[in-house]
Amino acid sequence: MAGSFGELLREHRIAAGLSMGQLAKSIHYSKGYLSKIENDLKPPTPTVARLCDGVLGVGGRLIEAAMHGTPALARRQVLVAGTMLGAGVLAGSGLRPAPDAQVVAGMRTSFENLRALGLRTSPMVLIEPLKALQHTVHGMARENTGSIGTGLLKLAARLSEYTGWMSQEAGDEQAALWWTRQASELSRAAGDADIASYSFVREAGIAFYRQDARSTINLAQQAQWIGNAGSRVLALAARREAQGHALAGDRYAAESAFDRAVRLMDFAQPDSPYPALGPSAPDPLELARGWALSDLGLNAEAAVVLDRQLALVPVTSRRTRARFGTRKALAQALSGDVDQSCRTLTATIDDAAHVDSATVRTDLRQLARTLGRWHNHAAVREVYPDLKRLLSHR
16 A cells, blocks of 8 residues: 555556546646655645545545645655654644534634625725635645535635635735635635636636626636536526627627526525525626626616616615616616716715725726716716715725
8 A cells, every 4th residue: 555645646546547647637737746746745735635536536535645644755854844743742733623513604604794794895894804714714624534624625615716706896806816716726626516617707707897808708608618517606607608798799699698597597506505606686697687788788778677676686785786786877877868877876876885896986987987978967966076086085
């Protein structure tokens, strides 16, 4: 039987009939990096161990070896490790006690509470607590195997995804991409097909707000092609693809993607015990359809759809109300209904101020430019100072 992690990995890889290059490609790491692990020149990370274990189908043996095995280290590494171990014993440090199911449920509840706050306040309030919780959950996942470890890893992936979304809302696209890709890596290690696919939906959202129609479509399509995600995630991916087609001006492709999203959503199952992925609005597909109609230049139709759907959104969902209230006001202004646009904006400004969203401010700037064409209109003169104050906040 193999003695070190690297030897065990090589044994299982050969038994599976895979070359080192094939295994490296399957887990999305470089062959050189994997070679160092297999030759015990570098210890495996928990993520790599889980990925290899899943690809090779060895039932957790590699995960267990990474957690508890002792790799064949060089003499200097052994000495350093021994010194640090001695220091740890003297300091009274060590692994945390293994959590039980109630502890894991408590971590999920903490996440749900932060998401609930995210509906109604600034992302700057949430980002540091989210990072701290993700770090704790990820650390616990590294220390535990079996169903507890996997559950924690799935939760860490979802925390990373939501931290990416809040980073985007704070206007930090680089951090948004980093956290989204971290979510993708963790989800593959945990075997969570939903997050693995939804990470592409999130990246498509980042491209969408950059007005990059081609990347939006491509990333949303990738989300639908990879893995075995559930119907809700596939529906949200088709929804984002539809928005990309609308951004590109292709109404037929947008409507086809929306129809596919509706069919998929009809088969969606509850996402328990983890918080549901994506928007919390009662009907996120119809809200997105209203937005898409505006991108297609059909602003009067867009305003009708958005007005109908916003009436269903709870007043506690400030972020959703700010986002789509702004789109509704923009659609009304672009269709020439300036008075109604100003009334909608007046009802939306307070929500927009509370959620402090960089993506909403992008639309508010466009709305300000559009209403500026009617700068002598009485309703515009009345609401414009509040709009300017909101936009000058950042």
